[in-house]
Amino acid sequence: xxxxxxxxxxxxxxxxxxxxxxxxxxxxxxxxxxxxxxxxxxxxxxxxxxxxxxxxxxxxxxxxxxxxxxxxxxxxxxxxxxxxxxxxxxxxxxxxxxxxxxxxxxxxxxxxxxxxxxxxxxxxxxxxxxxxxxxxxxxxxxxxx
Amino acid sequence: xxxxxxxxxxxxxxxxxxxxxxxxxxxxxxxxxxxxxxxxxxxxxxxxxxxxxxxxxxxxxxxxxxxxxxxxxxxxxxxxxxxxxxxxxxxxxxxxxxxxxxxxxxxxxxxxxxxxxxxxxxxxxxxx
Numbered sequence: 289x290x291x292x293x294x295x296x297x298x299x300x301x302x303x304x305x306x307x308x309x310x311x312x313x314x315x316x317x318x319x320x321x322x323x324x325x326x327x328x329x330x331x332x333x334x335x336x337x338x339x340x341x342x343x344x345x346x347x348x349x350x351x352x353x354x355x356x357x358x359x360x361x362x363x364x365x366x367x368x369x370x371x372x373x374x375x376x377x378x379x380x381x382x383x384x385x386x387x388x389x390x391x392x393x394x395x396x397x398x399x400x401x402x403x404x405x406x407x408x409x410x411x412x413x414x415x416x417x418x419x420x421x422x423x424x425x426x427x428x429x430x431x432x433x
Numbered sequence: 434x435x436x437x438x439x440x441x442x443x444x445x446x447x448x449x450x451x452x453x454x455x456x457x458x459x460x461x462x463x464x465x466x467x468x469x470x471x472x473x474x475x476x477x478x479x480x481x482x483x484x485x486x487x488x489x490x491x492x493x494x495x496x497x498x499x500x501x502x503x504x505x506x507x508x509x510x511x512x513x514x515x516x517x518x519x520x521x522x523x524x525x526x527x528x529x530x531x532x533x534x535x536x537x538x539x540x541x542x543x544x545x546x547x548x549x550x551x552x553x554x555x556x557x558x559x560x561x
Contacts, residue, residue, distance in 0.1 A: 308542035309450075357446060358453045371446040378444075378491075379541050382520020386540070393525045396491050398443075 298417045298428050301383040306421070309379060310352050318420035320427055323347070326373045327402040329409050330381035334394030338432040340381035341402075341409040342373065345424025349373050352421075374399035380428060435463035436556075437481070441474045441488040441500065442467075442518075451487055451518065458549035471500025478510055485552065490519045490530070498533060505534035514555045516548075 299314075306312045326349050329341035344352070346369075353372035354361040378399045385394050402408060410416055413429030440451045448467050455462060466481060468474035472495040474488070486504075490497035497517060504510045514536040519526070522540035530538055537551040 305542045308544060353446075357449050368446055371444060375444055375447055375450075379520050382522065382541060386520075386522040389523055393523055393529070394521065396520065398491070398493065 297384050297387045298415070298430065299419075301380055301387070302417075302419055302426065302428055305376065305379045305383055306352075309356065310376070311355050312352055312422060314419040314421055314426070316420055318418040318425035318427070320418050320425055321345070323424060325349075325424075326370060327405075327408055327410060328370075328374045328377040328399050329402060330374075330377045330399045331397035332381055332385045332394050333397075334385070334389050335392050336388060336432060338430065339397075339409060340377060340384055341413065341429045341431070342377045342380060343408070343410045343427045344373060344376070344421070345426075348421045348424035348426060351423050352376065370401050374401060384430060435461045436484040436552075437464045437466070438462055439474060439478070439483040439486045440465065440467045441469075441471065441486065441492070441497070443469045443489065443492040445469075447489070454545045454548055457545040458552070460549065460552060469494075471495030471497065471503065474500060475503055475507075475510075478504075478513070483513060485556065486513055486515045487518050488515060490517060490521060490526070498530070501530060501533045501535050516551050516555070518543075 303314055324346040325343050327343040329339050331339040349369050350361050353364055353369045356372050410427055410429045413431045416429035418425050418427040440448050442448050466477055468477055470492045488497045501515055516537035517530050517535045518539045520541045527538045536555045539547055
């Protein structure tokens with residue numbers, strides 16, 4: 289699958305995952321900003337290998353986590369929010385890679401939280417898209433190794 | 434009739450989410466039990482009876498494939514229906530899990546109705 293077609297997979301995957309699992313939605317293209325954020329990545333291997341990374345504003349992550357867990361935002365622990373961002377990355381990776389390799393098996397690695405901005409994968413990714421979501425921005429990238 | 438359900442997933446938040454989805458389906462649930470990987474689940478299953486298992490595939494330690502394989506080898510446990518809940522929706526993976534003994538497969542993302550439909554298909558309408 290050519291890279292430009294892969295890029296077109298990101299938006300449907302994000303919308304499907306947010307609407308179905310997080311009872312949320314995107315509000316069109318977004319602009320990455322410098323507000324506090326969380327980044328997680330999931331590596332995949334199969335016929336093609338690479339990784340999917342997500343970076344999301346902290347306020348948006350808290351909002352999504354509350355929706356995902358059916359809890360009040362005030363009651364959420366930081367660890368739960370981080371785990372939900374990892375799960376978001378996991379679902380997006382599975383959703384995107386399934387479109388790339390609909391027949392062949394692939395393996396997903398464990399989601400990793402990237403607490404150090406120096407480890408950010410999204411910054412250098414060629415295939416990435418940002419979406420406006422409640423309280424901030426969600427950026428998703430797809431990188432092939 | 435109330436179902437005892439085991440949820441096997443290494444992600445604590447995913448286990449919470451699955452409980453919530455089960456509640457949304459309206460299924461009558463007796464007890465939940467949870468495990469973070471296949472080995473812990475097998476140990477727990479020797480101490481309690483469950484009617485249905487929901488399991489992830491990608492887990493550290495014993496993953497979902499090996500867990501389903503081990504269940505199928507065990508005379509006491511092989512009749513417990515297993516529904517796989519995974520982000521992997523490739524047809525090869527789905528075929529492989531069914532061959533190993535899974536009775537249902539749900540790929541994430543999914544709607545609560547999908548879980549209810551799978552349970553009804555596997556256990557019959559009287560449970561759903």
